[in-house]
Amino acid sequence: MKKIVSIVLALTMVFALAIPALASSYADVADDAWYAEAVEALREKGIMNGMGSGKFGPDETFTRAQLATVLYRMAGSPAVTGEDSFTDTERDTWYSDAVLWASQNEVVNGMGNGLFGANEAATQEQLTVMLWRDAGSYQLDREKYASAEGVENQASDWAFDAVVWAKVEALIADLDAYAPTKAASRAQVADMVYRYMKLKEQFANVDAVSGATQKADEQTTPTESTGGKVLVAYFSATNNTANIAKHIADATGATLYEIKPETPYTTADLNYSDSSTRAAREQNDAAARPAISGSVENMADYDVIFLGYPIWWGQAPKILYTFVESYSFDGKTIIPFCTSGSSGIGSSATNLQKSASEATWLDGTRFDGSVSEDELRAWADGLQ
Ligand SMILES: Cc1cc2nc3c(=O)[nH]c(=O)nc-3n(C[C@H](O)[C@H](O)[C@H](O)COP(=O)(O)O)c2cc1C
Numbered sequence: 616m617k618k619i620v621s622i623v624l625a626l627t628m629v630f631a632l633a634i635p636a637l638a639s640s641y642a643d644v645a646d647d648a649w650y651a652e653a654v655e656a657l658r659e660k661g662i663m664n665g666m667g668s669g670k671f672g673p674d675e676t677f678t679r680a681q682l683a684t685v686l687y688r689m690a691g692s693p694a695v696t697g698e699d700s701f702t703d704t705e706r707d708t709w710y711s712d713a714v715l716w717a718s719q720n721e722v723v724n725g726m727g728n729g730l731f732g733a734n735e736a737a738t739q740e741q742l743t744v745m746l747w748r749d750a751g752s753y754q755l756d757r758e759k760y761a762s763a764e765g766v767e768n769q770a771s772d773w774a775f776d777a778v779v780w781a782k783v784e785a786l787i788a789d790l791d792a793y794a795p796t797k798a799a800s801r802a803q804v805a806d807m808v809y810r811y812m813k814l815k816e817q818f819a820n821v822d823a824v825s826g827a828t829q830k831a832d833e834q835t836t837p838t839e840s841t842g843g844k845v846l847v848a849y850f851s852a853t854n855n856t857a858n859i860a861k862h863i864a865d866a867t868g869a870t871l872y873e874i875k876p877e878t879p880y881t882t883a884d885l886n887y888s889d890s891s892t893r894a895a896r897e898q899n900d901a902a903a904r905p906a907i908s909g910s911v912e913n914m915a916d917y918d919v920i921f922l923g924y925p926i927w928w929g930q931a932p933k934i935l936y937t938f939v940e941s942y943s944f945d946g947k948t949i950i951p952f953c954t955s956g957s958s959g960i961g962s963s964a965t966n967l968q969k970s971a972s973e974a975t976w977l978d979g980t981r982f983d984g985s986v987s988e989d990e991l992r993a994w995a996d997g998l999q
Pocket residue numbers: 627628630850851852853854855856857885886887894895924925926927928929930954955956957958959
């Protein structure tokens with residue numbers, strides 16, 4: 616079974632990062648170095664250049680001004696006006712626009728006391744925090760991560776959320792080599808920035824979906840027009856499914872219900888590259904039914920249930936089985952949806968269906984980060 620898990624892992628996790636067969640442009644970057652793809656991609660996009668003489672300097676440090684410049688270029692170097700309010704930055708110098716842009720967009724916050732520290736070596740947690748801020752300073756559910764164990768606990772308090780975020784989003788290439796308060800190497804900068812750019816690309820349209828503010832009572836969906844009361848029940852370990860679920864609820868006027876595990880999943884529990892983690896053990900145990908905290912009030916009132924989950928090794932997490940086996944769905948319609956790194960919904964919904972065969976199940980749908988608000992609404996409107 617372990618072997619099968621490894622093979623499935625190897626196949627399904629290919630979505631993580633594809634490595635093109637590109638020769639390195641730098642004499643000191645081996646073609647097969649772990650950061651080679653990132654270095655080459657950022658060079659091609661003009662975001663991060665070498666150090667001259669055909670060298671990239673992977674082990675060298677990177678200053679905070681250089682880092683702001685990389686992030687500014689990543690944003691397309693938009694025109695800026697004004698002056699930054701730091702007391703230690705030079706005016707009209709090579710990094711001025713970048714630092715101004717970064718402070719105006721809250722990508723940098725300075726080092727306290729009005730200082731920016733342009734020439735200081737950027738630490739790994741500073742790099743992480745800048746990317747996290749660029750991503751919108753995603754706030755952690757602190758309760759969920761209270762027992763987090765790992766690099767985040769070596770980070771400064773102000774960097775904790777950012778480091779957990781970077782771990783969850785797989786932006787850190789090697790957790791063992793990650794030392795939050797130490798200077799970031801140029802290789803780390805390139806690799807992390809590149810991973811972040813790919814993540815941003817993947818979830819480019821989630822922001823558009825998040826911006827959906829249309830009120831449910833301004834909309835008509837088949838589920839409403841047939842008079843059915845609608846529930847959106849979802850499980851989400853890292854918030855991707857939660858985002859989609861919330862917008863389906865907005866679009867349909869449904870009640871939102873989160874399937875919360877009694878024992879929350881830690882980052883380590885979700886490490887899909889380790890077949891001994893909690894998630895892997897549960898998925899491999901046909902009898903596993905992780906306990907749910909709380910329950911749906913008045914399930915009998917609902918006629919239509921959107922049921923959302925992340926794909927875990929091609930299937931629905933076992934907690935979904937706990938959920939569907941906890942209620943009677945007689946006379947109800949279930950509409951499964953999922954999010955995943957790349958896998959389709961596959962047999963995940965039809966397997967789940969076997970545990971609640973009394974319901975009418977519609978075909979399941981997989982959404983990724985690029986689903987647009989219109990697509991989501993059209994999908995909900997098109998359901999019969
Ligand atoms: C334990 C585990 C296993 C995963 N297995 C797959 C997989 O087989 N195929 C895939 O495309 N993505 C896989 N992923 C990625 C998730 O499906 C994807 O990130 C999903 O959007 C997470 O949703 P959530 O944030 O709502 O938990 C896996 C993630 C985890 C944590």
